[in-house]
Amino acid sequence: MGLDKAIWNTYPSPDGRLYYVPYTVQGSPYRQWERRRLKQAMLSIERRTCIRFWQVNPRSGKFFTLPHTAKTIPLRSHAVIVNSRDGRCGTGIGRHRPGRNPVYLAGTVTVPGTVGLARKTRTCTVQRILLHELLHLLGLYHEHQRPDRDEHVIIHYNRVKRTHRHNYDTERSIEMHGLPYDYRSESWLCSWLV
Numbered sequence: 001m002g003l004d005k006a007i008w009n010t011y012p013s014p015d016g017r018l019y020y021v022p023y024t025v026q027g028s029p030y031r032q033w034e035r036r037r038l039k040q041a042m043l044s045i046e047r048r049t050c051i052r053f054w055q056v057n058p059r060s061g062k063f064f065t066l067p068h069t070a071k072t073i074p075l076r077s078h079a080v081i082v083n084s085r086d087g088r089c090g091t092g093i094g095r096h097r098p099g100r101n102p103v104y105l106a107g108t109v110t111v112p113g114t115v116g117l118a119r120k121t122r123t124c125t126v127q128r129i130l131l132h133e134l135l136h137l138l139g140l141y142h143e144h145q146r147p148d149r150d151e152h153v154i155i156h157y158n159r160v161k162r163t164h165r166h167n168y169d170t171e172r173s174i175e176m177h178g179l180p181y182d183y184r185s186e187s188w189l190c191s192w193l194v
């Protein structure tokens, strides 16, 4: 996994050891178990990194209180986790814009069946997808977009839909930090993930 330049370094803790990612939740309300899974995915990242996700109240306006301090600071870049009703899972890479950085993580939706096809449920609220999108939010590209990926995998572009091909382009800005190619990365692209 490689890190992009626009990382979430805007809100360090006073001792400089942690970095907070303020976020709000919008869209349809999540079910209780969906909220629990989202928290679990965030915790899983927090346990292994200096990142701390910090939920802020969208009604609190343009400021938020830095955790464990009495410091109120302007809420500039923040993530907005959106439960859309369309089954969409996706986000930009890193802190890609000032202000709202949307992360589309649709809760469970049932897609009506057509003739001969059963109704299907879709959701982004499973651990694998939640981690995938949250890692994008933190600045990680897909593993197979590493500049050295051709030494490790073969991409069959002719089998990829034209509109999805950009997801298989290598990304020069990726810093690999000397880490070996990770075939078990959560940042492999699955057909329904972007």
Ligand SMILES: [Zn+2]
Pocket: 132, 136, 142, 189, 193, 194
């Ligand atoms: Zn992705």
